[in-house]
Amino acid sequence: MKTIAVMSGKGGTGKTMVAAGFSVFSDEKLLLADCDVDAANLSLLLETTDTQCRPYMGLECAVIDKKRCVGCGICEVYCRFNAIGQGDDGIYHVNPLKCEGCGVCSIVCREDAIEIIERQSGEVCHSESPYGHLFHAELFPGSGTSGRLVFEVKQDALGDNTHAPAFLIDGPPGIGCPVISAISGVDAVVLVTEPGISALHDLRRLVTICRQFGVQMFLVLNKADLDEERAEDVRKYCAGEGIEILGTIPFDPTVIEAARRGKSVAGMETPAAVSLKEAWKRLTDAMEISQ
Numbered sequence: 001m002k003t004i005a006v007m008s009g010k011g012g013t014g015k016t017m018v019a020a021g022f023s024v025f026s027d028e029k030l031l032l033a034d035c036d037v038d039a040a041n042l043s044l045l046l047e048t049t050d051t052q053c054r055p056y057m058g059l060e061c062a063v064i065d066k067k068r069c070v071g072c073g074i075c076e077v078y079c080r081f082n083a084i085g086q087g088d089d090g091i092y093h094v095n096p097l098k099c100e101g102c103g104v105c106s107i108v109c110r111e112d113a114i115e116i117i118e119r120q121s122g123e124v125c126h127s128e129s130p131y132g133h134l135f136h137a138e139l140f141p142g143s144g145t146s147g148r149l150v151f152e153v154k155q156d157a158l159g160d161n162t163h164a165p166a167f168l169i170d171g172p173p174g175i176g177c178p179v180i181s182a183i184s185g186v187d188a189v190v191l192v193t194e195p196g197i198s199a200l201h202d203l204r205r206l207v208t209i210c211r212q213f214g215v216q217m218f219l220v221l222n223k224a225d226l227d228e229e230r231a232e233d234v235r236k237y238c239a240g241e242g243i244e245i246l247g248t249i250p251f252d253p254t255v256i257e258a259a260r261r262g263k264s265v266a267g268m269e270t271p272a273a274v275s276l277k278e279a280w281k282r283l284t285d286a287m288e289i290s291q
Contacts (some may be wrong), residue, residue, distance in 0.1 A: 001031070002287050003186040005169040007179065007210075008193060009202025014222035015192040017265060019170035020045040021276035022190075022267035022283070028290070030130035031164040033157045034039075035150045035182040036172040037122065037137045045264045048127035048134055056137065056152060057119025058145040060101030062094045068113035075105040075114060081111065097142045121145065124152050126160075133160055147177035165290045175205050183209065188216040188287060190246065194223045195230035200237065207241060217243045218286070220279050224248035233260055247279030 008015040034042035048087040065067035069091050076084045106114040121143035127134045135157040137149050171182040189210050193203045224231045252272035265272050
């Protein structure tokens, strides 16, 4: 089973639109994962049902026992994250949004009044769709370890007993920890960009990351007709880097209308859908994915 991640150096380039389109155009059901755990929305375009979630336990958190705390303040002194403060009652409290769960406070407390406990930082979910099993997640606002949550989403997906021809990942934007976690172990990356200065700048950075993993790279140029000069810059960059362009998608207002209706544009007769279908065909031929 081939593993393909759809990635973008910046948000708003149409990455999820491309991932949803590929899912719809596949003749066989794919194994799907939305690894944009900070803002997962692939499920909104794939008509998902029967969603089941389990708790995701992220960073641990300190909890102060009010009965044991004597208000000495040593925990506040040693907390480098400024997560501990004294309340009006004279007892110290932990701000869970600032606590990193390092455990220093529990070590220095002479009264053994501080305990480090697990806390739920999000959910890992599994949904059914007409196009395959979809694994996705939600990271609670203010929570960390998004890279680890991406890993758990992928592990849950790969543990699914399916015989899909490909594992398609809708990745997070940027070049941070969740991106590295999403790219790790994949066979190929489909880069989605648009004609623009910032888009090309962020594409270059993402390509640098992908080079470190030795993955095969392809590119889809979205909204290609909005700026022909910048689009040509992207084409020249890809030629220099040896990145095959799977297709160019014209700006199509139907894409926005489809998203508003919670549908993939791939199910409509539009220029964007035609370009997406051609890009998927080129990708399956290049990756030798059975259809």
